[in-house]
Amino acid sequence: MSRLAEAPFFVGRADVVDAVEEALLSTGSVGAVLVGDAGVGKTAVMQQALASRAAELLVVRIRGSKGSYHQAFRPVNFLLSELDTDVIDHPVTVLRAVSELLNFQARGRRVVLAVDNIEYLDPSSASLITQLVLNGTASVLLTSQDFTAADSMFASLWREGSLKRFDLSPFTVAETRAFLEAELEGPVSVECVHLLLRMSGGNARFLQASTRALRGRRIIEQDGTWVLLPGGTPVPTEVTEAAGTVLEGLPAAQRDVAHLLALAGGLPIPAVHRLAGSADVDALQSAGLVVVRHGKQEYVELADPVLAAGAVESLAAPHAQDLYDRLADDAALTDALDPERHARWLLRCHRPVPEALALAAARSASNDGRYCDAIEFTEIQDAHRTSAGLAAERVRALIDAGRFEDAANALSLAAPLVGQASPVDAVRMLLADAALRNFLGLGGVEDPLTDADGSVEAADPEDRDALRAEILLARAEIASLTGDYARSRELMQSLQAAPYPLGPEHRIRSEVLLCEAWAMMESQLEALQLADDLADRLQHGGVSHRTREIAYLRLVAVYSASGSWGSGARRLGLDVENGEAAHRGSSVQLALGLVLGRYGQPEDALGLLKPAFDQLRIADPHRLLPIAAASIAYCHTMNRNIQDAIPFLSHAEPSAGVPWMVRRLTSQLQLSSLGLREAKSEAAQQLQVLGQRDRERGASLFELSAFTSSVRLGNTGALGELSDVAARVQGPFARLSEMFAKGVGHRDAEVLLQAMELAAAAGDQNFGRDAARSALSAAQALGNKSTVREVQQRARQVLVNETSGGPISQLESLTPRESEIAQLAAGGYANREIADIMCVSVRTIEGHLYQIYSKLHVSSRLQLAELLPTPLQ
Missing domain, CATH: 3.40.50.300 (P-loop containing nucleotide triphosphate hydrolases)
Structure with a gap:
């Protein structure tokens, strides 16, 4: 049943x-x-x-x-x-x-x-x-x-x-996810959700049918998560039958119109009237089966794209061929067909697909992020073996799908074609070669780029400007991936100053790279202003899936690292209040989970990170798997589930070709996890060294993050370097770090409480807790009990409790007197010393410590010190 x-x-x-x-x-x-x-x-x-x-x-x-x-x-x-x-x-x-x-x-x-x-x-x-x-x-x-x-x-x-x-409207993305998680009894990757939503149109019956059709084939369970494998997408039998039921009651002429529209996707109204007559079209529109889309030209199409797919699937080849012959006499009409639908229509008729049409179809699918479909179009009639254009498109689609070894094989197969290729195709092949070398960690990345420069000169004048822009962008993207932000900035500024206009795609790509370079160096305010403009423009479409996804990844990094995540998340549509948050792919979902983990929300972060990690193990086009693993291990460590963190440690070791930013963030997460366990001083020292390396590279925002993390772990030796970089860097995180450094340096509880409030307002509960602990330590060092109580009270008012069992929620289970005794014991004071400070007997202190250990589930002062702040030395 x-x-x-x-x-x-x-x-x-x-x-x-x-x-x-x-x-x-x-x-x-x-x-x-x-x-x-x-x-x-x-x-x-x-x-x-x-x-x-x-x-x-x-x-x-x-x-x-x-x-x-x-x-x-x-x-x-x-x-x-x-x-x-x-x-x-x-x-x-x-x-x-x-x-x-x-x-x-x-x-x-x-x-x-x-x-x-x-x-x-x-x-x-x-x-x-x-x-x-x-x-x-x-x-x-x-x-x-x-x-x-x-x-x-x-x-x-x-x-x-x-x-x-x-x-009841069709399911939204969030409702689809909920339905699938109930149906499959486990988490589901974003890619599965998107594909099944597209296959079903949000219809619950078709959604269930689509799930059954793909389960065990393209959708498999991996380590508790349902993930999507590469491959084709069948039309479920239930969809085909439903389409047949809808169409079988129509007169033959109207049924032919419906099949024509299902195959073509959409046709101009005058063409449909010429082919079928206006009465049949009007009848279909009155029945709600077709709709008219208004634009530069009015088009008519089937109202339900899912039933359209079912209608196509039910068509026999001779009937599809007869319908195609009706259009074939009008070359302008066939040329105006959607290239993907046109190519598939010819395939259904068992007719050859022209090379130009296959290439247009492949590019259309790639632009939409459907790389498996793009690869399929390039392989029609094995045309990629003889066409440089199709070969280049195939290599690029394989790279964008994260299938790097397959891309390398495809590039090797296509190598003989480069010599006979047009300059445009040769440049595209060479740029794909450079990108692949970089992702695989191979040498000689500059060689194909130099060859591409030479090919531009042989291109037609109308193509040269666009090709030069492509080569500059390729160089800047590689500079970004290798952490050379100064070079990336230089290249993008030269591109923006170029005498030729940039198209929307090139402009978005160049400005995102420039925004990232500004943010990572010392122009955060300019970066944030540009990021806001880019985030707004990205909401209106007009760019390819790859460009959009990379833009989101880089903008998430800019907003979160600069301390402007709240406003940035809202602009990007990734804020918690947005029901569709984190549904732009596993890579973007990972980026969001990373932010939540950094801000001290480990459970929410894990809910995003684990499905993303499992999907990225299938295909990891941006080489993000190490940071996904490190983030999961860090969140488990925050929850004190060390055993759960261990399986991810092997995946957190970056291999050759992993982007510098991924390597850099992975290192900091690993050191932060170390600091949460048993080696705070060692982790703090290594973070200081990490910041010094960032300074040599010119990555000021990372330098600021490393020195701040070092001081948060108690390394006052990094205070001078933190104060120096905080004074140079702009933005909310720099102001917060500077205030924190000032409070720690002067042992000023009030300044540290202000830092706590600033961090909490930005949503960074982790930093807020560290600032509160430092304020408490500073107050205790003064021996002023009223100040200690004020710090505890303000911390309780400002900070959001962690999940049950976390340090802050455990601390709040203590009475005020128990909290004071626990802080002193964690700071290394002996029972006699605590008794003298509190003006009570040693036996009373021993009794309080027994209660404290029971409430906090610890058995020693060492474990107590792991949960509670240590007074500043």
Whole structure:
């Protein structure tokens, strides 16, 4: 049995289920009607709402159907069969008898009539149901695909407000994820969510069918997470059957129009009228099967792209060929077809696909981030073996998909083509060669770039400017990946000063690189201003998937490292309040998880990091796996789950070709994890050395982060270097670090509390806790108990508790007196010394320590010191 038909089953619409339950049970309401397309999940919501109250309800299931519309009382015949024959001759006696029957069966429970497809109820059944509602016998929970076609009595109940209406739209990304995690009983990677949402259009029935079609084939379970493998995407049988059901009742001419639009994707209205006649198009539009898209030219297309895919799948090759022949006479029309659909149409007809069309289709798929499809187009008729353009596109798609070894093999296979290639194709091949060498950690990255410079001179004049921009961007991207931000900045400034205009794609790429270089060096304010502008522009599309994803990764780094994450996350649509957050791919989800972990939200971070890590083990196009592993290990260490961190340590060792920023951040996370365990002083010293190396490289923002982390671990020897770099760097994080350094250097509890408040306002609970601990240590060093109490009180007011069992929540379980004793014991004071300070007996201190150890789940002063701050030396 389908799980969708079982109850209870979580369908990803918890808010709707709750609202339906309220409508069923609240005073003044007679129930609810769920309205939406077939398969959108109406019945599943109905079942979930009813199952949650099963003990309180007598549920009577009724179902309307097309076949019984003209038969009086057919859907409710099972109720009438228990009545005497003479009773059913009059509506009044029927109503009275059914009311008595339901009340008897209910035995004090509330009666709910659960009615599917109310638009197919015959008038007698609809009247009986509404009368049972009006006389107070029952509430109703109804479903309908077309509420306007239902009996007018239902509409009257809705208009007067007693019947609550809920229109169910297709699943959102968040609802799709919830549905899949329930269906697959485990976390699901973003890539799985995106593919299944596209395959199903958010329709619950098709979503379940798509999941079944791919499970164990392209969707597999890896270490507890469902991840996506490369490969083709089949159309589920249920989708094909549903499309057939919709189209089979149409006249032949209208069915042909629908098939034409399914194959073409969309056609200009005049062309459709010429091919089929306006009456058929109008009829399809009136039935809601086609829609008109307005733009420079009005296009008509099928309203449901999922059913369009099913309609194409059901077509036999001869029929597809006949439909293509209708268009073939108009070259302008075939040239205007979407290249991907055009290529697939020819394949379905068993006709050859021209090289130019295959190349256009591959580029279209790559721009959309569907690299498997792009590779498939380049391999049609093995054309990549003879076409330099297709070979270059294939290599680039393999690189962008993270299939570096396959890309290397493809590049080797294509090497003989470079000599005969056009300058444009030769440059693209050479740039792919340079990118691949860099990702594989091979030498000679500059060689193909130098060859590309030479190829530009042989290009047509109209191509030269774009090719020069591509080569400059390639050099800057490689400089960025190797951590040479000064070089990247220089190249991008020269590109922006070039005498030729840049297209939208080149401009976004160049400005993102410049923004990153400014941020990592000493122009953070300019970087943040440019980042805001870029984030706004990225919301409006117009660039390829690869450019968008890389832009997001770099902007996340700029915003988070500079301390402007709150505003940056909102601009990028990645803030916590945004229900669609972190759904731009596993790479971006990883970046978001990294920020949450750094800010002291390990559980939330792990919920993002683990699925991203598991997906990146399948394909890691940006070489992010080491930092994903290091982030997970760091979060487990924050939670004091060292054993859970250990399996990820081997994955956190960067190999050749891993970007410098990934290597650098991985090193800092590893040292931070070390500092959380047992070797604070060792980690602090190594962080100081790391910052000194950053200074030599000119990466000031990383230098600031390393020295700040070193001082946060208690290394006052790095205070001078921290103060120096904080004075040079701009932005909120620099101000916070400078304030923290000042507070530590002067042992000023008030300044440290201000740093705590500034960190908490920025969402950085980790830094806030460290500042609070340092403030507490500074207050204790003064021996001023009132200051100690003030620090504790302000910390409790400002800092958000960690998850249950974390250090702050454990500390708050202590009484104020226990907290003072715990801090002194953690600072190395003997019981006698603590007793003298507190003016009590040693036995009293021993008793308090026993209680403290029990509450904090520790057994020694060493373990206590791991949880609580040590007074500054």
